[in-house]
Amino acid sequence: MLKREIVTSLAALLVAVSAAQSPRQVQVVDLTDTAPNLAEWKVTASEAGGPVGTRSMPPSYVPVAIHLSNCALRNGRFYFSVEIENNRKVEAQIPISMNSKLFDHQGTIRFRQLLLLLGKAANTQDATTFKKDPRFPEFTLFGDQSVPGTVAVVAPGERLVLRLKAEMRSGDQNFDDLRVHIGGSDQTLSPSGDGYHKMEGWVPALFAISEPNCSESRE
Amino acid sequence: MCGTALIFPHRFARLSARFRIACSRRYFQDITLSVASCEDADCATATVGDVASVINEDVVSGSMVLGLDGDPRIVYVDQSTSSYPTSGSLHFVQCTSATCSGETDTNIGTAQSGFSVDVAVGSDGFGRVAFEDPSEQADFIQCTNADCSANSQASNLAQLGWLSPVYIGVDGDGIPGIAVADDVEYVSCTTPNCSDYDVEAMPQSMTDTGMGMTFDADGLPRMIAQDSGGMINYLYQKAGLSCSTPINRGSTATCRVKGGSEIAGWKFADENANPPVQRSTNVTNSTWSGTMATSGTVTVSFANGPDKTASISLKPRKSFAFTTVPASQRTNPYSAGACNISVPTSPAGGNAVGYSCLDQQFSETPFLIGGDGPNHGFRYVYSASNTYNNVSTTFNFIIAGYLDDASSDFAQKQCGNYDPNTNTGFILYTQLKSNTYEHESGSTTGHYATYKSVQDGPTNNIGVALEAVVGPPGQSETDFNDQARSLGNSKGDTINSAAFPVPENFCNSDVRYDPACSFKGNINWPVYATCP
Numbered sequence: 139m140l141k142r143e144i145v146t147s148l149a150a151l152l153v154a155v156s157a158a159q160s161p162r163q164v165q166v167v168d169l170t171d172t173a174p175n176l177a178e179w180k181v182t183a184s185e186a187g188g189p190v191g192t193r194s195m196p197p198s199y200v201p202v203a204i205h206l207s208n209c210a211l212r213n214g215r216f217y218f219s220v221e222i223e224n225n226r227k228v229e230a231q232i233p234i235s236m237n238s239k240l241f242d243h244q245g246t247i248r249f250r251q252l253l254l255l256l257g258k259a260a261n262t263q264d265a266t267t268f269k270k271d272p273r274f275p276e277f278t279l280f281g282d283q284s285v286p287g288t289v290a291v292v293a294p295g296e297r298l299v300l301r302l303k304a305e306m307r308s309g310d311q312n313f314d315d316l317r318v319h320i321g322g323s324d325q326t327l328s329p330s331g332d333g334y335h336k337m338e339g340w341v342p343a344l345f346a347i348s349e350p351n352c353s354e355s356r357e
Numbered sequence: 358m359c360g361t362a363l364i365f366p367h368r369f370a371r372l373s374a375r376f377r378i379a380c381s382r383r384y385f386q387d388i389t390l391s392v393a394s395c396e397d398a399d400c401a402t403a404t405v406g407d408v409a410s411v412i413n414e415d416v417v418s419g420s421m422v423l424g425l426d427g428d429p430r431i432v433y434v435d436q437s438t439s440s441y442p443t444s445g446s447l448h449f450v451q452c453t454s455a456t457c458s459g460e461t462d463t464n465i466g467t468a469q470s471g472f473s474v475d476v477a478v479g480s481d482g483f484g485r486v487a488f489e490d491p492s493e494q495a496d497f498i499q500c501t502n503a504d505c506s507a508n509s510q511a512s513n514l515a516q517l518g519w520l521s522p523v524y525i526g527v528d529g530d531g532i533p534g535i536a537v538a539d540d541v542e543y544v545s546c547t548t549p550n551c552s553d554y555d556v557e558a559m560p561q562s563m564t565d566t567g568m569g570m571t572f573d574a575d576g577l578p579r580m581i582a583q584d585s586g587g588m589i590n591y592l593y594q595k596a597g598l599s600c601s602t603p604i605n606r607g608s609t610a611t612c613r614v615k616g617g618s619e620i621a622g623w624k625f626a627d628e629n630a631n632p633p634v635q636r637s638t639n640v641t642n643s644t645w646s647g648t649m650a651t652s653g654t655v656t657v658s659f660a661n662g663p664d665k666t667a668s669i670s671l672k673p674r675k676s677f678a679f680t681t682v683p684a685s686q687r688t689n690p691y692s693a694g695a696c697n698i699s700v701p702t703s704p705a706g707g708n709a710v711g712y713s714c715l716d717q718q719f720s721e722t723p724f725l726i727g728g729d730g731p732n733h734g735f736r737y738v739y740s741a742s743n744t745y746n747n748v749s750t751t752f753n754f755i756i757a758g759y760l761d762d763a764s765s766d767f768a769q770k771q772c773g774n775y776d777p778n779t780n781t782g783f784i785l786y787t788q789l790k791s792n793t794y795e796h797e798s799g800s801t802t803g804h805y806a807t808y809k810s811v812q813d814g815p816t817n818n819i820g821v822a823l824e825a826v827v828g829p830p831g832q833s834e835t836d837f838n839d840q841a842r843s844l845g846n847s848k849g850d851t852i853n854s855a856a857f858p859v860p861e862n863f864c865n866s867d868v869r870y871d872p873a874c875s876f877k878g879n880i881n882w883p884v885y886a887t888c889p
Contacts, residue, residue: 186838187720187745189695190819191849196697253835268843276836321839338835339746340842 163296167234170217170303174278177242180333186323188340199342200226202292206256206318208301209352211311216274216304218352220254220318224292230343232298232322233281235288241280247327247334249282250289252344255319256304259350268319268347274304318348390419390433392457406456409433409448418445418468420475425482428452432476432486434468444469444491449476449484449498449505461504467491473517479527479549487525487535493517495537495544497525497551511551514544524580526572528615530643534578536570543578545599547611547644553601555667577615598657598665604649606671606737606824607724611646612655619660625669625731627653631829638729647730650737651827669731677824679719679743681809682750684798689755694718694748700757704767706882710789710868713754713797713804715856717849720745721823721841723834734830736837741823752805754797760790772888775878783886784869784878792868792877801872802865808856817855819848 189199208219224230233252241249254277260267270276279300281288292298322344327334393403408431419433429452436445447468453459465486468474473489484500495515501507515537517523524536533551535544547553570580577597600612614620623636623645636645645655652671658664690699696714724739726732743750759767763786773785796803811817822844828837864874871877881888 181834183722184834185720185722186841187718187742188842189716189718189745189748190842190846191695191715191717191853196695199695251835253839255836255839266847270836276833278833278835319839321835321842323835323838337746338838345842345846 163293164299165290165292165296166299166301167290168301169234169236169279170301172236175237175239177238179242179247179327179336181327181336182330182333184336184338186338186340188323189342195342197227201343201346202226202230204318204320204346204348206316206348206350206352209313209316211306211313214306216306216313218256218302218304218318220300220302220320220348222292222298222300222320222346224294224296224298226343227294229294230292231281231283232290232292232344233279233288234290234298234300235280235285236278237288238278238280240285240288241282245329247325249280249285249325250341251323251325251338252279252281253277253321253323254279254300254302255321256316257319258315258317259347262315265349266347268317270319271316273307273310275307277302277304313352315350316352317350319346321345390431392421392429392431392452392455394455404456406454406458408450408452408457408460409435409462418474422476422478422484424451424478424484425480428454429457430476430478430484431457432474432484432488434474434488447474447486447488449486449500451484451504463505465498465500465505465508466496466510468496469493473521473523475523475525477525477527477533479531479533480529481531485525485527485533487523487533489517489521489523493521495523495535497533497535497544497546499533499550509550511546511554514551514554515542515556524570526570526578528572532613532615534570534572536578536580538582543580545578547599547601547613547646553604553609553611553646555599555602557599598655598667600655600667600669602668603670603672605674606650607674607739608649609646610649610669610731611644612657612667612669612731614643614657614665621658621660623658623731624656625653626656627651627735627829629829634731634733634735634830636729636731645731647728647732648726649730650726650732650735653731655731673821673824677738677741677820678815678818679741679750679812679820681813682743682752684713684752684754684805686798687753687755689758691753691755693753694751696751696753698753698755700755702758704757704759704883708757708882710757710760711754711793711797713752713857715804715808715853716751716753717743717819717852718745718748718750719743719819719823719845719849721826721838721845723828723837723841725834736828736832736834738823738826738841741820743820752798752808754805756790756793756797760793766885767883770881770885770888772881772886773878774889777876782878783881783888788871788877789868789880792865792871795872796863796865796868799872802874803863803872804856807863808852811855812852817848817851819845819852822848 203223203225205221210217233250241247255270256274257268257270259265260269283289290298322341324339326337390408391405393405396402421429421431424430431450433448434445446464447466449463449465451461469489475487477485484505486498490496494513495517497511499509522538527533531549533546543557545555570578598614601610604610620641622640625634654666654668656664656666694716696716698712698714700709700712721741722739723736726735759765768786771786771789772783774782776782798805800806815821826841865872
C-alpha cells in the first residue's frame, strides 16, 4: 500500500492513500508521544446540556462512526487507534490537541472537547450501552479553529485516525470486548467571581461507540 | 370530675414514676393535674400539689421527669381548646418546687390525647419532649431554654396508631432517642434536634398496647414491650452505630457511635463495589457526617472489639421529574432545533395533512462532594432542567393550511355525507380536522398523547433518571456529564420511539379514523366530487 505521510509539530499526519486502495482521504494524528498539558481553571459552577434523543435528527446531529483498531500491548502500555469516519453530509470538526493550556487566556474561553473512553458494553445485548474499563485512563482532546493545529476538519467521506497510548492500570490483557466511546462537547468558560462558570454543550455528532473490533486494523 | 396525679418520689428522686386514672364515663372531663411528692419509700405519705386544670376525654396524657435542679418537668395535653375526639394543646411545665407550687406553663404545640407524650431532660437541663401529633406521627421538641418557650421541633419521625405510646430518652451528648409502639420502632436521632435520624423496627413483632424505655450508661436504649403472645419483658440494646436514614440524595447524613470503645477508623462502601471511602481526618470522632450521593454501608472500626456497620439509604428527590411540555402549533413548514417538518401546501390525494416533532433538551448541574464525609469524592446531579442554554424542550406540530382553513375549497368539499352502511360519501370537515389535531396533538390517541404518557411515567422521565446519576470518586466531571447525557439520551430515545413509532401504528394515523379507531369516511381530494 502506498502512503505519503506529512508529520506536523502536533504529530498530525496527513496521508494520501492510493486511489486504487481507497478513494477516501485519511488524516492521522499520532498522540502516542504527547503528554497532556492541562490548564487548571478554577471552575466555580458548571452546567452541561443539549439536545437528547436520536430521532427527528437534522444532518448536523447525525453521529460519526468510530472504530477501534491497531491494539497492541508493549512494555505495559496499550497502543491503539481510534478511527473517526465521517459518513455524514456535513463536515466534522474534531479536537486533536492534548494541550488545553493553549486556550488559557483572559476573558471568556471557548473550545471543543472530545472525551475518549475505553470500555465494554454495559449490557452485552445492547451495543449502545457503555461501561468504562478501569484499566485505562480517559483521554481528553481540546481544539478550536482559532488555535491553529488543534482541530481536524473532516469532510464528508473522510476519516481521521487518532493514535493513542494508555498506561495500563492492571495486568489483565484481555481486550476481546474492548470498545471505544467518544463524546464531544463545546465548552464555554465565562469569568465568574474568582473563577469561571463553565457551560458544556453536547455535540450530538460526536457521540459514538465502536464495535469490539480491536484486533482488526483498518489502516 | 376526674382526677389524675403524677407521682413524684421526693426522697428517691431517681425512681420517678407515673400513673393515670381513667374515667368511667366516655366524654370530656374536667381534670385536675397534680404532682404527688412522696414522703417515704412506699409513698404511703405524699404531698400533693396541683399543676393545672385541664379538660380531657377518658384519660389525661401526661408525663413527668425530674430536672437537674430536682424539681419536676411535666408535659400534658389539654383538650379544652380542641374538638372531639383526640387532639389538644401540648404543655410543658417547669416546676420550681417539689410539689410544683411554683411553675411556668408553656403551650408548645398540638398533640394527640392519650398515652402519647413523654418528657426527658438533657444535660443542659432543658426538656426534650416526644409526642404523637394529630396526624398520628411521632414528633420531637428540643427545648432550648428552661421553660421551653424557645424550642426546635422535628416532625413526622415515625408513623403511629391512635393513642400509641411514645417514650423519649437523651444520652450524655444530648442526642435523643424515641421509642414508639405501633409496631414498636426506635427513632435514633443523630443530632440534638433530631433533624437527622434513623428509624429501626424491633427485631420481633410487638403489640402497641404498652411499652417502656430508658437509656443505659452508654446512651443505648433498653425497652420492654408486649409481644403478641402476652406480656413479656424484652431487653433491646441497639447497635452502637446508627446513621440517619433514609434521607434525600444531596442531604446530610450523620452517623454516630454510641457505647463503643476507642474508634480506630471509618469507611463507606457503596452498593456498586467502588473502592470504599476512607475517613482521613478526625478518625476517632464519634460522629461522621456529610452530603450523600449514594446509598451504602458505613463501617466503624475499634481499637478493641469488632467493627460495627449501619446502612444509609437514599431517597430520590421528587422535584426532578420533567413535566410534559404543551403541544405547540407551528407555521408550515417548521424548522428549529431537532425539528424540520413540513406538509404539502396544496391538497392532493395521499397528502400528509399534519406532522409533529419532539425536540428534547436537557441540562444538568454536576456537583462534586468535597470535605471528608462518607461520600466525599462522589458526584451527583445537583439540579436538572428540560432546557439548555435558553433552548427549551418543545413539542411541535403543523397542520396543512387547506385543512385548517374552514373556508378553503378543500374544507368545503368534505361533504359529511358518509354512510357506514353503504360505505359511501365523504367525511365531515370538522371530523377530519378534529381527527388530525387529535392524532398530532390530542390527549387521547396519537403522537402527543403517547409522548405525554411515556414521559410522565417514572420509568422514562429524563429528569427522574438524571436525579439518580452518581459518579464514583476519581471520575472526571466530563465523564460524569457524559454518563448523564448517555442516560438522558436513552430515555429521550425511548420517549421519541414511543411517540413516533416506525412504522406508525396508531389506529388514527389514518386521519379518516377518529381517536376511538372508528372510520368516519373518505377524504374528498381534488378533483373534487360534488357534494349532494
